[in-house]
Amino acid sequence: MLLAGQIAIVTGASRGIGRGIALQLGSAGATVYITGRKPTESLNSKVGLSGLEETAAEITRRGGKGIAKYVDHQNMEEVKNFFEIVEKDQNGQLDILVNNAYQGVTAIADNIGTPFYETDPYIWDTINNVGLRNHYFCTVYASRLMAARNQGLIVNVSSGGGLQYIFNVAYGVGKQALDRLSADCAVELMKKNVCVVSLWPGAVRTELADKKFKIDDREPSSDVINAMVFANGETVEYPGKAIVSLATDSKRMKKSGKILITEDLGDEYEFVDIDGKKPPNLRSVSFILQHFGWKTTASLIPNWVKIPGWAIWAGTSRL
Incomplete structure (x- = not known):
């Protein structure tokens, strides 16, 4: 081993x-x-x-x-x-x-x-x-x-x-x-x-996430979005x-x-x-779009299209 x-x-x-x-x-x-x-x-x-x-x-x-x-x-x-x-x-x-x-x-x-x-x-x-x-x-x-x-x-x-x-x-x-x-x-x-x-880690299907995020059209849209993200996590x-x-x-x-x-x-x-x-990768453009509820647009973008790490850090710079 x-x-x-x-x-x-x-x-x-x-x-x-x-x-x-x-x-x-x-x-x-x-x-x-x-x-x-x-x-x-x-x-x-x-x-x-x-x-x-x-x-x-x-x-x-x-x-x-x-x-x-x-x-x-x-x-x-x-x-x-x-x-x-x-x-x-x-x-x-x-x-x-x-x-x-x-x-x-x-x-x-x-x-x-x-x-x-x-x-x-x-x-x-x-x-x-x-x-x-x-x-x-x-x-x-x-x-x-x-x-x-x-x-x-x-x-x-x-x-x-x-x-x-x-x-x-x-x-x-x-x-x-x-x-x-x-x-x-x-x-x-x-x-x-x-x-x-x-x-x-990305979106992890923990016991708590499985319990909290269930795909249900009767739930608020934010919970439905989160459910879809975690379902594929x-x-x-x-x-x-x-x-x-x-x-x-x-x-x-x-x-x-x-x-x-x-x-x-x-x-x-x-x-x-x-x-x-x-x-899906946290840097994946499709993952990010899906997280914000743009499911249709996200489906059109391959998972391998990612935001470079340096771009993420540059976008959060406090300088």
């Missing part, structure tokens, strides 16, 4: 993208530590295994080794203790860290359309404590292990939310800061042969395929510090999604 003998950590892997990434790392033969919040006792008694434990079991069934650890990523002492456990158990070896844990989804959904000055300012902590501060702490602890062995891969699961305003102020600032975290850590880790990147395991490809690329240091889009990596490394499909 491609990653046999390698040790990986995926934070926030009970469900969604984190779960999909962990499963793909396990399918490639890695030992994968996965973290998530401990479920309430009453919930555990009703459903048996937690989502985190189920994910760990599936990793093992696929040929890797899944190790579930309950970690509250709001508590930095728990985070520190977790990395100390990994260091002790694996004799200091850590090959891959995927920072994916996130807490702000509910707060974002509950406050869409409300100006930041009318929102409780503590929404900043809800969105950026686990989604940014925790990523920094995890990156510090992981880098100490990786730098000592002169190798490693750190992936920060991010999004295009830092390019232009979306959802709310705290979200956009946090995402741009996360991308800067990747870029600046890469500078200092370059001499240690540790690759650090931001990964932007990537599965939760597609980002995992991208990370496995990065982890096995002997020239990955050339990508360190960069923002990488999952579909671009799919083109480069020639892999498709687990359903056999090739998801």
Whole structure:
């Protein structure tokens, strides 16, 4: 297996993208530590295994080794203790860290359309404590292990939310800061042969997206549009395929510090999604037009027609 003998950590892997990434790392033969919040006792008694434990079991069934650890990523002492456990158990070896844990989804959904000055300012902590501060702490602890062995891969699961305003102020600032975290850590880790990147998935068919976005003509047009976009989006395991490809690329240091889009990596490394499909690229003109509701126009443009990366950045310049 491609990653046999390698040790990986995926934070926030009970469900969604984190779960999909962990499963793909396990399918490639890695030992994968996965973290998530401990479920309430009453919930555990009703459903048996937690989502985190189920994910760990599936990793093992696929040929890797899944190790579930309950970690509250709001508590930095728990985070520190977790990395100390990994260091002790694996004799200091850590090959891959995927920072994916996130807490702000509910707060974002509950406050869409409300100006930041009318929102409780503590929404900043809800969105950026686990989604940014925790990523920094995890990156510090992981880098100490990786730098000592002169190798490693750190992936920060991010999004295009830092390019232009979306959802709310705290979200956009946090995402741009996360991308800067990747870029600046890469500078200092370059001499240690540790690759650090931001990964932007496209529209991902997570459990939450499948539940929220159902194509129904009775729903508001924006929800119908979103439903169509997500219906053609990537599965939760597609980002995992991208990370496995990065982890096995002997020239990955050339990508360190960069923002990488999952579909671009799919083109480069020639892999498709687990359903056999090739998801639309975030830079695809047809995908962008469809997102804005111009379905007919989008259908006339081939998926391979993309906006260059430099044009996206130039269009969002603050200078």
